[in-house]
Amino acid sequence: MELEIENGVLKKIHMLYFGDDDIKDIVIPYGVTKIGYKAFQFYGYRIESITIPDTVTEIDDDAFSDCYLITSITIPDSVISIGNYAFAECDKLENVTIGKSVVSIGDRAFYDCRSLKSVTIGNSVTSIGEFAFASDEKLESVIFGNSLTSIGRFAFNGCTSLKSITLPDSVTEIGESAFDYCPALTDLTIGKGVKVFGEYVFGECDNLKTVTLPDREFKLNRKLFSEYSDFIINYKED
16 A cells, blocks of 8 residues: 655555555655545545644545445644545444544535444634535534534435534524424524524424524524424523
8 A cells, every 4th residue: 555645645545465455544644734636535435543733734635535334533733724624435334433633524524424423523614615514424522613604405404313502602503404403402502693684594304393592582594494393492591
């Protein structure tokens, strides 16, 4: 096996020798600063474990997409950005630890990760891209950090196991259908900072039981929800 590295960028992995196809674990060398575009595209589907060193600051678009056999990934504190489709369709990925320096999570970064169960989004993250966690059907728990300001369109659409959501006060904008079709969702808490709601943000969340708002002055458009939702509104001040 050969890792193609140029100016600190891991560009590709190459299986060159007989027996390389049996390699399941990869340790990315210390000194690599960026995992490049589609770096694991051709051979990543055989890899079960990847170790990312704390010299990496950027994970580019599609870097680990279609790495079907990876079950967990730790993104070190050195990483600042996670690109579009970076871990998309990693079917067996169950656990993700996002380092404390990540600022942005790209569009479809964890799209269609059908085994992902829980995600903790650190306090440095300010934006979550469109469809970032969409169709993650086993995702039950998401913890948002206190610097998050925007959640993109369809970001958690189709997360059919998601049970509760607490949006921090830092969030100012939630895109269209961001939490649409989350039928297991029963409890929702909205922070005081939200100014912009896209259409149908909580559509088809038919089993919502409780929505908690920051105070009685907070305006909430009933059209954000499914017409079948029948929930009680509470206020943090009570």
